[in-house]
Each structure stands twice: as C-alpha cells, then as structure tokens.
Amino acid sequence: MFFSTALKKYNLQTNGPNAVFLILVMLSFCFAIAMLFMLLASIFYDGFLRLSWQFLTQFPSRNPQMAGILSSWVGSLYLMILTGIIAVPLGVGAAIYFEKYAKKNWFNHLMEINIGTLAGVPSIIYGLLGLALFVRIMSLDRSLIAGAFTLALLILPIIIISSREAIRNVPSFMQDGALALGATRSQVIKTIIIPLSFPGILTGVILSLSRAIGETAPLIAIGALTYIAFLPESILSPFTALPIQIFNWISRPQILFHHNAAAGIIVLISITLLLNMSAIFLRDRFDRKNSK
Numbered sequence: 001m002f003f004s005t006a007l008k009k010y011n012l013q014t015n016g017p018n019a020v021f022l023i024l025v026m027l028s029f030c031f032a033i034a035m036l037f038m039l040l041a042s043i044f045y046d047g048f049l050r051l052s053w054q055f056l057t058q059f060p061s062r063n064p065q066m067a068g069i070l071s072s073w074v075g076s077l078y079l080m081i082l083t084g085i086i087a088v089p090l091g092v093g094a095a096i097y098f099e100k101y102a103k104k105n106w107f108n109h110l111m112e113i114n115i116g117t118l119a120g121v122p123s124i125i126y127g128l129l130g131l132a133l134f135v136r137i138m139s140l141d142r143s144l145i146a147g148a149f150t151l152a153l154l155i156l157p158i159i160i161i162s163s164r165e166a167i168r169n170v171p172s173f174m175q176d177g178a179l180a181l182g183a184t185r186s187q188v189i190k191t192i193i194i195p196l197s198f199p200g201i202l203t204g205v206i207l208s209l210s211r212a213i214g215e216t217a218p219l220i221a222i223g224a225l226t227y228i229a230f231l232p233e234s235i236l237s238p239f240t241a242l243p244i245q246i247f248n249w250i251s252r253p254q255i256l257f258h259h260n261a262a263a264g265i266i267v268l269i270s271i272t273l274l275l276n277m278s279a280i281f282l283r284d285r286f287d288r289k290n291s292k
Contacts, residue, residue: 047262082148091159127221162204
C-alpha cells in the first residue's frame with residue numbers, strides 16, 4: 001500500500017525500472033530509520049532509569065551508582081560559550097568580506113576553495129592541529145581555551161559558508177536602492193544586509209555549535225581529561241566534556257558504567273535537539289519579523 005501510493009504520487013509505472021529504483025530507495029530508507037529507532041530504544045532502555053537530579057549534579061566517581069556528569073556538562077557549556085565567542089565574529093566577518101569587499105582575483109578564489117574543502121575535513125585532523133598549535137606551540141596546555149580554539153577552527157568554515165548563503169539571499173534591489181540614496185557600503189551592511197540575513201546566520205551558528213558539542217575526537221587528540229572532580233576556574237583550567245565522559249564510561253567493562261554512558265547520551269541528544277529546535281524557532285521568528 002505504501003509503495004503503490006508513492007508510485008502514483010510520482011506517476012511511475014509499477015513494472016518499470018523507475019519503480020524498482022524507488023522501491024529500493026524506500027526500503028533503504030525504512031531500514032535506516034528502523035536501525036536508528038532500535039539504537040535510540042536501546043539507549044533509552046539502558047539509561048533512562050539513571051537520569052536524576054543527582055546524576056546531573058554529582059561529579060564522576062569510581063562507584064557507578066554515585067557517578068554524575070556535573071563537571072562534563074559544565075565543561076561542555078563553557079566550551080560552547082568560548083567557541084561561539086571565537087568563531088562567530090570571525091566567521092560572520094569573513095563571510096561579509098568575501099561577499100561585499102573581496103575582489104575577484106586568484107587569491108580570494110583560492111581562499112574560497114580552501115574554505116569549502118576545510119568544511120569536509122575529518123574532525124580528528126583539527127584535533128591534531130590543535131594539539132600541535134595551541135597545546136604545544138602556544139603552550140596553552142590541555143586547557144579550556146585550547147579546546148575552544150580547536151572547536152572554533154572546526155566550525156569556522158561551516159559558519160562562513162552558511163553566513164555567505166544567508167547574505168546572498170538578501171534582495172539586491174534593497175541594497176542598490178540604499179546605495180542610490182547615498183548610503184555608504186558599511187551603512188548598507190549594518191542596516192540592511194545584517195538584519196535581513198540574521199535568521200540564516202543565526203541558524204548556521206546554532207547548527208554549527210550543535211555539531212561541536214558532540215565532537216569527541218578533537219578533544220581526545222588535544223588531551224582533554226576523562227576524570228575531573230572539579231569545575232573549571234578559568235579558561236586555562238583543565239576540563240572535560242560530555243562526549244569525553246561518555247567515551248570514558250563506554251570503555252569500562254562494568255555494565256553499570258554503560259548505563260551511565262547511555263544516560264549521558266540521552267542528555268547529549270536532548271541538548272542537541274534543543275539547539276536545533278531553537279534554531280528553527282528563532283529563524284521563523286526573525287523571518288516573520290523581517291516580512292512585516
């Protein structure tokens with residue numbers, strides 16, 4: 001019934017090669033969704049009973065029943081704040097430069113190609129770069145600011161690309177009209193381009209941060225600690241993060257630590273979903289505001 005309805009929707013014959021291809025695609029989609037739901041069901045089954053206020057407010061412990069994620073989720077929060085402070089101004093500024101100031105020459109074209117390439121580089125490469133540059137050369141050690149710089153490099157190309165797309169969607173006649181009335185280029189950017197492109201820029205920033213909050217490989221590469229029983233006191237303090245804590249618990253043989261890891265995964269999924277929902281909500285809100 002499902003396949004026949006889809007075939008009628010796309011006006012495909014039931015005995016043609018298009019129909020066979022569509023059925024295979026739908027079977028692949030259903031298989032992927034089924035595996036995802038099975039994985040989520042297993043995680044919630046193992047970790048839901050471990051979720052409690054004590055789990056969120058206790059430090060990690062060698063006793064799995066007393067262990068919590070306070071230091072890890074606070075470390076992730078500090079890490080995301082610092083990462084946003086570093087990456088967002090640089091990413092949005094670079095996008096404005098490439099769209100409104102950069103000349104069409106070989107150097108800028110090369111930079112655009114490199115930015116597009118860096119957006120697809122595996123995250124472990126950024127971790128190795130952070131280890132060499134921030135931890136060793138700049139002597140920041142395994143500190144919170146070193147992790148923030150590393151994750152900022154990771155999401156910077158994504159912020160630049162999404163911000164450029166948002167700036168391109170601003171109607172050109174509004175910019176030309178403002179220039180014709182005597183406004184300078186900086187005034188057009190400040191009063192027209194940034195307000196109208198802000199929903200798209202904000203969406204790209206939030207989605208980039210939601211990716212960074214779940215990254216484990218870069219933090220492992222720079223040497224983030226897996227066990228911390230205190231909160232960071234400054235940007236130079238050692239830190240841990242929620243993905244690191246989950247990785248630590250998964251690597252332990254005791255089954256109760258695996259339940260703790262499942263509970264941590266639920267918290268991390270909830271934070272990611274909250275960030276994505278906020279991106280959708282804020283984008284729609286600003287779009288309605290700009291359309292008035």
